[in-house]
Amino acid sequence: MPKTLFDKIWDAHAVNVIEGGPTQLYIDRHYCHEVTSPQAFDGLRRRGLRVFRPGRTVCSPDHNIPTKNQDKPIADPVSRNQVETLNRNAAEFGLDIFGIGHERNGIIHVIGPENGLTLPGYTIVCGDSHTSTHGAFGAVAFGIGTSEVEMVLASQCILQPKPKSMRITVDGHLRPGVTAKDVALYIISRMTTSGATGYFVEYAGEVVRDMSMEERMTLCNLSIEMGARGGMVAPDETTFAYLKGRDFAPKDDKWDEAVAYWRTLPTDYDAVFDAEVRFDAADIEPRVTFGTNPGMGIGISEVVPRNPGENDAERAGYTRALRYMGFEEGEKITGTRVDYVFVGSCTNGRFEDFRLFAEMVKGRKKAPGVIVWLVPGSRRVLGQIRSAGLDRIFAEAGFELREPGCSACLAMNDDKVAPGRLCVSTSNRNFEGRQGPGSRTVLAGVPVAAAAALTGYITDPRTL
Numbered sequence: 263m264p265k266t267l268f269d270k271i272w273d274a275h276a277v278n279v280i281e282g283g284p285t286q287l288y289i290d291r292h293y294c295h296e297v298t299s300p301q302a303f304d305g306l307r308r309r310g311l312r313v314f315r316p317g318r319t320v321c322s323p324d325h326n327i328p329t330k331n332q333d334k335p336i337a338d339p340v341s342r343n344q345v346e347t348l349n350r351n352a353a354e355f356g357l358d359i360f361g362i363g364h365e366r367n368g369i370i371h372v373i374g375p376e377n378g379l380t381l382p383g384y385t386i387v388c389g390d391s392h393t394s395t396h397g398a399f400g401a402v403a404f405g406i407g408t409s410e411v412e413m414v415l416a417s418q419c420i421l422q423p424k425p426k427s428m429r430i431t432v433d434g435h436l437r438p439g440v441t442a443k444d445v446a447l448y449i450i451s452r453m454t455t456s457g458a459t460g461y462f463v464e465y466a467g468e469v470v471r472d473m474s475m476e477e478r479m480t481l482c483n484l485s486i487e488m489g490a491r492g493g494m495v496a497p498d499e500t501t502f503a504y505l506k507g508r509d510f511a512p513k514d515d516k517w518d519e520a521v522a523y524w525r526t527l528p529t530d531y532d533a534v535f536d537a538e539v540r541f542d543a544a545d546i547e548p549r550v551t552f553g554t555n556p557g558m559g560i561g562i563s564e565v566v567p568r569n570p571g572e573n574d575a576e577r578a579g580y581t582r583a584l585r586y587m588g589f590e591e592g593e594k595i596t597g598t599r600v601d602y603v604f605v606g607s608c609t610n611g612r613f614e615d616f617r618l619f620a621e622m623v624k625g626r627k628k629a630p631g632v633i634v635w636l637v638p639g640s641r642r643v644l645g646q647i648r649s650a651g652l653d654r655i656f657a658e659a660g661f662e663l664r665e666p667g668c669s670a671c672l673a674m675n676d677d678k679v680a681p682g683r684l685c686v687s688t689s690n691r692n693f694e695g696r697q698g699p700g701s702r703t704v705l706a707g708v709p710v711a712a713a714a715a716l717t718g719y720i721t722d723p724r725t726l
């Protein structure tokens with residue numbers, strides 16, 4: 263029977279299938295950060311259990327770490343406690359940890375791929391919704407809750423109901439100035455934030471095939487924001503070229519064997535999906551969000567839509583979102599004053615994102631009055647930025663380059679947007695208060711962020 267990429271991986275990892283119930287799924291790689299793991303380790307201690315396969319878990323603190331002075335003790339007591347607890351748990355249970363300041367430290371979804379820990383055909387979980395990022399490699403990767411983190415640590419398996427399958431195909435070629443982030447934001451606004459609920463999505467089509475691994479990661483990262491369990495892209499030559507020689511990727515004969523297996527993974531041509539959706543690249547322009555969920559987005563040349571609510575509750579929700587953001591129906595979004603720009607996160611915090619930002623700001627100056635945080639997704643990305651000399655371009659233009667972490671993506675550290683202020687952010691969530699109490703977030707790709715940083719307004723980057 264013809265199979266999808268998802269089914270091939272899922273079936274190869276099914277240890278037990280409970281009739282009419284969940285599957286017991288073997289997990290190849292478990293990533294662990296400081297926010298969702300403490301109770302899981304407490305649970306193991308309470309039950310007197312060890313970690314079943316310690317070599318399969320990798321830990322990295324990312325959410326709570328400061329992005330300045332990482333060589334000094336963390337000043338905030340709550341954050342310090344979270345990070346130290348992860349250190350202690352990793353030591354007690356014999357797990358690899360890339361602690362703060364470690365050359366491999368960074369946002370867990372950035373460091374997994376760059377170290378070759380994320381591989382095609384893998385099942386990958388983490389107590390974090392954006393685990394979907396790793397699907398870019400042709401892996402079944404999804405976020406889990408803390409009780410499941412405990413399950414994985416104890417047994418290297420979890421119980422999961424099998425999701426339905428959806429293929430989203432994007433045909434054609436992207437127009438100049440349009441990025442993978444714009445594709446993702448476009449898809450979410452068309453699908454809505456619940457349009458893929460219950461599904462595992464495979465992204466396909468020319469646009470996706472043409473994307474670099476970094477772009478595929480950006481695309482898969484946002485899958486969760488339309489309700490999908492995860493998103494994935496079939497492995498191909500782009501995937502193999504990215505992985506070859508990465509520290510933890512297979513080497514020599516093992517590499518050849520692995521590639522031979524990975525080549526068998528793509529969806530069979532006559533496999534059937536539960537749902538098929540198609541989009542055309544020609545319809546996509548640089549995107550921005552205007553509301554308080556990632557689905558409330560428009561093309562940058564469009565106006566804030568009229569209230570589309572179909573009942574009182576929906577209409578009230580829409581009105582509330584616009585009021586929170588300070589936008590009016592029918593209003594143009596360009597020309598809105600910007601207070602902060604944040605470039606970073608597991609969505610757009612990789613070297614290629616900073617290279618693109620640097621290309622756009624080179625030889626120009628930051629707009630006065632805008633606070634701009636450039637936060638690499640990992641220490642390795644920071645190193646790449648420095649060795650490419652981008653740090654000098656940033657400094658000359660007046661931008662501040664920070665140390666790695668989740669940072670203002672959700673402001674669990676000190677990087678908080680002040681109440682009422684507007685931030686153009688390359689991250690993935692624009693919920694009320696996400697970047698600090700009362701903060702207002704406009705999600706966008708790197709070019710829109712660069713244009714805002716240079717002009718101080720929401721500006722179409724194609725007009726710069």
Ligand SMILES: CC(C)[C@H](C(=O)O)[C@@H](O)C(=O)O
Pocket residue numbers: 297298325389390391392405672
């Ligand atoms: C803290 C963590 C559980 C959370 C997630 O699951 O996504 C965070 O990473 C986020 O982006 O909101």
Ligand code: SF4
Pocket residue numbers: 324325369371390392607608609667668671672689690
């Ligand atoms: S960068 Fe943001 S979205 Fe990604 S894991 Fe950290 S907090 Fe979550």
